[in-house]
Amino acid sequence: xxxxxxxxxxxxxxxxxxxxxxxxxxxxxxxxxxxxxxxxxxxxxxxxxxxxxxxxxxxxxxxxxxxxxxxxxxxxxxxxxxxxxxxxxxxxxxxxxxxxxxxxxxxxxxxxxxxxxxxxxxxxxxxxxxxxxxxxxxxxxxxxxxxxxxxxxxxxxxxxxxxxxxxxxxxxxxxxxxxxxxxxxxxxxxxxxxxxxxxxxxxxxxxxxxxxxxxxxxxxxxxxxxxxxxxxxxxxxxxxxxxxxxxxxxxxxxxxxxxxxxxxxxxxxxxxxxxxxxxxxxxxxxxxxxxxxxxxxxxxxxxxxxxxxxxxxxxxxxxxxxxxxxxxxxxxxxxxxxxxxxxxxxxxxxxxxxxxxxxxxxxxxxxxxxxxxxxxxxxxxxxxxxxxxxxxxxxxxxx
Numbered sequence: 001x002x003x004x005x006x007x008x009x010x011x012x013x014x015x016x017x018x019x020x021x022x023x024x025x026x027x028x029x030x031x032x033x034x035x036x037x038x039x040x041x042x043x044x045x046x047x048x049x050x051x052x053x054x055x056x057x058x059x060x061x062x063x064x065x066x067x068x069x070x071x072x073x074x075x076x077x078x079x080x081x082x083x084x085x086x087x088x089x090x091x092x093x094x095x096x097x098x099x100x101x102x103x104x105x106x107x108x109x110x111x112x113x114x115x116x117x118x119x120x121x122x123x124x125x126x127x128x129x130x131x132x133x134x135x136x137x138x139x140x141x142x143x144x145x146x147x148x149x150x151x152x153x154x155x156x157x158x159x160x161x162x163x164x165x166x167x168x169x170x171x172x173x174x175x176x177x178x179x180x181x182x183x184x185x186x187x188x189x190x191x192x193x194x195x196x197x198x199x200x201x202x203x204x205x206x207x208x209x210x211x212x213x214x215x216x217x218x219x220x221x222x223x224x225x226x227x228x229x230x231x232x233x234x235x236x237x238x239x240x241x242x243x244x245x246x247x248x249x250x251x252x253x254x255x256x257x258x259x260x261x262x263x264x265x266x267x268x269x270x271x272x273x274x275x276x277x278x279x280x281x282x283x284x285x286x287x288x289x290x291x292x293x294x295x296x297x298x299x300x301x302x303x304x305x306x307x308x309x310x311x312x313x314x315x316x317x318x319x320x321x322x323x324x325x326x327x328x329x330x331x332x333x334x335x336x337x338x339x340x341x342x343x344x345x346x347x348x349x350x351x352x353x354x355x356x357x358x359x360x361x362x363x364x365x366x367x368x369x370x371x372x373x374x375x376x377x378x379x380x381x382x383x384x385x386x387x388x389x390x391x392x393x394x395x396x397x398x399x
Contacts, residue, residue, distance in 0.1 A: 006073065008073055009089075015084050017081075019079025019152065023078075024080060026075075030062040031061055032156075033058070033059045034057060039146065040147070067098065068096060075150065075152060080155060083149070086149075090145055093143060093144070100136055100139075180199045180202050188238065196238050207227055233262075236248045236272075237268065240275075245276050248268065249269060256269070274306065274310055277310065279307065279311055
C-alpha cells in the first residue's frame with residue numbers, strides 16, 4: 001500500500017494490516033494501549049526498541065503532554081487492531097532517546113520517580129552526559145529519521161479505567177496530595193506500614209511531577225520541596241518500622257545535604273544510625289537536634305539511653321562470640337600432620353611425634369578476634385512514633 005500523508009509535516013503512514021470498526025473517539029483523557037517497534041532508516045532497519053520483546057504494551061493518555069508528541073498524532077489516525085508503519089522525520093524524533101531510556105528503565109523495574117515518561121520539561125535531555133546506552137547516546141548526538149511500527153490494541157474512555165495519580169491535572173494533583181498524606185498517617189497509626197509507605201510515595205511522586213514545572217529554588221519550587229521533605233520523613237518512619245535502616249540513612253542524608261536545618265531529619269537519621277550501631281554518628285545527630293531545638297532535650301535523652309543499651313547488647317554479643325570461639329578451639333583436637341612419602345629406609349624413620357606439636361589448646365589473644373556485628377539486627381523502634389516528633393498531618397500540605 002502506498003504511503004499516506006497525515007497532513008503533518010515529516011510524517012508518512014503505511015497500513016500493514018487493516019483495523020476493525022470505526023475510528024475510535026480519541027477524546028482528552030482517553031487511554032490508548034499499543035505495541036510498538038522503533039527502527040532506524042538504514043538498510044538493515046536496525047531495531048532500537050520493541051515492546052513485544054519485553055511483553056509490555058505501551059499506553060499513553062490523550063492530551064496529557066506526552067514527551068513524544070508525534071505518537072499521539074500517529075495513534076489517533078488508527079483503528080483498533082490496525083498495524084501501521086510510520087516514517088517520521090528528525091523534527092519529530094529528537095527526544096526519542098530520552099523516551100527510550102525511560103521505557104528501558106521501566107522494563108527493568110526501576111523506581112517510577114526515576115523513569116516516569118509523563119513528566120514535562122524537555123530540558124531534562126540536556127542534564128545527561130550519557131543516557132547509559134551507547135545506541136541512545138549516538139541517536140542523541142546525531143538525531144535522524146525513525147520508523148515506528150505500531151499495533152493499536154485498545155482505546156479506553158476516561159470513565160472506563162482507574163486513573164493513576166500521574167494522569168491527573170496539576171490542580172487535581174494538588175488536591176489529592178493531602179488526601180494521600182492523611183491516609184498514610186491513618187495507616188501508620190494502625191501499624192500497616194507497607195500500605196502507609198505506598199501512600200506517602202504516591203504523594204511524593206505527584207509533588208515531584210509538579211516540581212519539574214517550576215524553576216528550581218524559586219518560591220513555588222521551594223514550597224513543593226518543603227512538602228516533599230515532610231512526606232519523605234514520614235516515609236522514613238515507615239522504613240524504620242520495616243527495619244530498612246540503610247534506606248532511611250540514604251533519604252535523610254539527601255534531605256540534609258540540601259536543607260541542613262531540618263531537625264526531624266537529624267532525629268530520624270540518628271535513630272537509623274543507632275539501629276545499625278553507628279554510635280558516633282547517632283550521637284552527633286542527636287547533638288545537632290539539641291543545638292537546633294533545645295526543647296527536644298527529653299526525647300534526645302531517651303534516644304541516648306536506648307543507644308547505650310544497644311551498644312551494651314552488642315558488646316555482650318561480641319563477648320559471647322569470642323568465648324564460643326575460644327571454647328571451640330579448646331575442644332578441637334590438634335590436627336594430624338599429613339603423611340609424606342618416605343625419603344629414606346624405614347629403619348631411619350623416627351616414631352616420635354613432632355616436637356613442635358602441642359596437645360593443649362591453642363592460645364589465641366582476644367585482641368586478634370574479629371569484631372563483626374551480629375548476623376541479625378535487633379528489633380526496630382517502639383510501635384508508635386515518638387510523641388515529640390509525630391507524623392506530619394496531611395492538612396499541612398494545603399495552601
